[in-house]
Amino acid sequence: MMSFLKQKGSFDLTQIKRQNLVEEQTSWPDSSENIDGENEKLQGKNAPASVDERKLEEEDEEEVGVSWAKLCFTIDDEGSVTMVDGDLYPSLSPSQTEDYNLECQENSRYACCLSCTKPLLTKYNPLPPNPSYCQRLKYAFMCPPHGTLASIITWCSVVLLLWAVLFSVLGDDVLPGGNIFALYVLVVTSMVAGLVIQKLFRLPPLLGMLMMGFILRNVPYVDIATDIDPSWSSVLRSMSLVIILLKAGLGIDTTALRKLGCVCFRLSFIPCLVEASAVAVVGYIVLKFPWDWAFMLGFIVTALSPAVVVPSLLDLQDEGRGVAKGIPTLGVAACSLDNVLAISAFGLVMGISFSSGNIYFNIFRGPIEVVIGLAYGFLTGVLFWYFPAKEEEGVAAKRTVLLFCGGVLAVFGSNAINFPGAGALGCITVAVVSAYKWKEAKIKIQRAINLSWVLFEPILYGLIGAEVSIGYLNGSTVGLGLLTILVGVIFRIIATIFSTACSGLTTKERVFMAFAWLPKATVQAALGPVALETVKEKSGDEQLEEYAIQLLTIAVLSILATAPIGAALISIGGKKFLQKSVPVETASNHSSIPGVTDPQTPKPNTSEL
Template sequence: MTFFILLISLLIIGLLSNFSGKLAELIKLPSLIGMMLLGMLIGPYCFKLVPNITISVAPFIKDFALITVLFIAGLGISKSQMHKIGRPAILLSIVPATIEGFIIAYLSTIFLGFHFIQGAILGFIIAAVSPAVLIPSMLDLIDKRLGEDKSIPEMLLVGASADDTVAITLFTTFLSLYMQKSSGGDFSLIKSIATIPLTIILSIIISYILCKLSTFVISKFKTKYLKVIFVFSICIILRIIESRFKIEVFNSLLTIMLYGFFLRSQIEDSALYIKTKMDKFWKLGKLYLFVFVGMAINPSLALGYLKIGVIILTISLSFRSLGVLLSLVNTNLTMKERLFCVVAYLPKATVQSAKAGIPLQMGVAGGEIMQAIALLSVLITAPIGAIGIKIFAPKCLNKIND
């Protein structure tokens, strides 16, 4: 009976998500806005229409969708594009999130009465750009051939994927520092920050080794569908390993995207076939990803800190935008293209909805305020970023005609 309830509820949510997405598009908004609003309305903080069993499996379904879209992103990047975007992509993964996180830490001492470590915990929850919003939008631009002359969507894809590594590592670092100080224990800040480059290097090594092994194994398969199942199973296993074992220097999402990139570089024909099949899976996955992101938002809690939250976010996003512009110094991008990159790097959603409640759960002073402002950042920036990308992309990026 429980399984039947889960199945029926997922079917209904999928149909409603598709309808709400199309409704949003009718009024010239990105479909994800309609899906997120639907999630908020039917979720546990508004009308409570979703069964508990469905809420309990929502994080797993959301993970499947994220795995899919990041794998597709990796499969869509060629070697030549990676050479072109290397330096700015690395800077985009570090500079904007670091600047924004520390600015919020400082502003929190002024507006919220936090000490700096508390502020940094909040800052690095908010600092991560949303892969759920940015990556599908960039894949859409790649399909439309917008910005492809300078590989702008690919640059933002790579930067955003590693950006989360930096933000989450620093969030974990300052949370650990807070807990250690509270209990009187020792903590090494340098050792924790050193995990950032180690995480990225480990992701590159693991993804390359897995690509080499996969290339050998799938060369034995006669059926193309088996190749798709095999490589996607590896992606799922990577995510399970991170979730189960909580390895500090392992980022499964970054590894999955790099795994897709290495597959594309080694077996291009098979990789492109795999990508076409994964694209079909993503059409289903996105119906649930954005609804479940919306379900995690408590609008009444977020809006309780509207005034202070808007002030903090306005200032921090201004500094974040400066970080994006600094990352693009000495590139061949025009001012319009740089403006587009600034807009594309605004949205928050996935990390914030997943991490917002952790400080409160762990007994951090001000945890409820952190949760409220983190969720407010989703309510404000996800629509602005998604709408901004939709508006600015055709105005700022060149279109390559076939």
């Protein structure tokens, strides 16, 4: 009987009687008179009962039995038992008995499962008002999944489903050992590493992405980055660079840039030339390089990395730090010019060293690249003022596509015509010129660029980290190479502080600019192997090949030594040394995605309107 009382729901004892589950119907006296009558019968048990008495007893038994049979028991989710009048429930016909029994069994199973799972459900175990760490940890793993755990499960499902989709479309290349598989794993793990670095250590996520790329290239048994096709890596890095340069161009305050034009020029050229000269002298004296190779080393090491500097400065701009004096704008603009000078000078010295091309053309290559980049950016930007027309439907989407294509053409087209230094400058210029006329309308374009950066950020930094191979590190060169880099960094810091004199910046702000002028990654990863490849193709001289290997080793060391430290110094120094203005309205439109930064887009400066 008790087994039936444990069932969820209600049941009617008349059904038990039908199935012969109760063989005898028990009569319970329901009044004091009946009790007295029973006592009298017990006292006179030897006396024979009359026919009338027996009939009366049978009728009483029937009446009491029927009233008992009509009693129904209900059991709620909490396990409480309630008896109610059976007339409130419709009686089942004999043909429905089997279905009724199955329902009772299901209800019984439900009650059993509920009693087992109740301690695991958030519904019955709410979090107390002031929970301890252990209580919060226990609550985090209760069912159904919620909060961070639910987010992790969701993104793991997205990753697995996306991989399955890629496999169904591309086939074996998505399996381990394939190019697509290696890229996919690199991007996903870089996102996760960036999230960990950002949440746990309060550092820029690009540090985690760089480290993950380095691990996947150099650690045995997990070195899947070696399966990535170099041509794919080069194209994807360039595409990612286009996104960050467009993002930077749209965020530049043209009013502040006009005020800081002279400082921007000094900051672009003086630190670059000073560091390159210092590194060249150390390379000539310590590494025994000839002067041409010493300056090749100097211009490789001196180039800033826009992939590290620009997003770090934009993050500070979104927080309102240094915006009043245009420091982020100054850094973004000067960084691109620094790259043009370093790349052009490297090409000039390498051309002289290998005697390729006209010497006068090589000398004027740098200025030519600057003119090409500025001219392309200005003309293309003006074209985007009028096409598409403002009244067209979907004008923001069309402008986004045109701007992206214009940036891609600048970067890839400059390489195609053998003027690579013009690409970055042209890409930034087209964004600056276009945004100047678009004014408030650029907010929607910024949202689209920011959203695309969520994907391209781990691609860029993961691939840059994967370009750094321990195999390039020559043990005998590491110590001298670090010394060379250290000397160059010291001279760059001094030159940067000197370049920002008479600019209206405070001492702390000038020190911050010196920190921001340290990171190196993109140019070193791209140009580091160029000299070695050129030697193998054109010369084959063993001595020159040794110089090229040393040059490549020091380029790799400069990435490892300056990219993480420089990014951390920009993030920490920006909070310490830059004054925070009132945060401006942003155009960022991302959701929170693991392993991803949340770049904000500033509202257009009202002085431009």
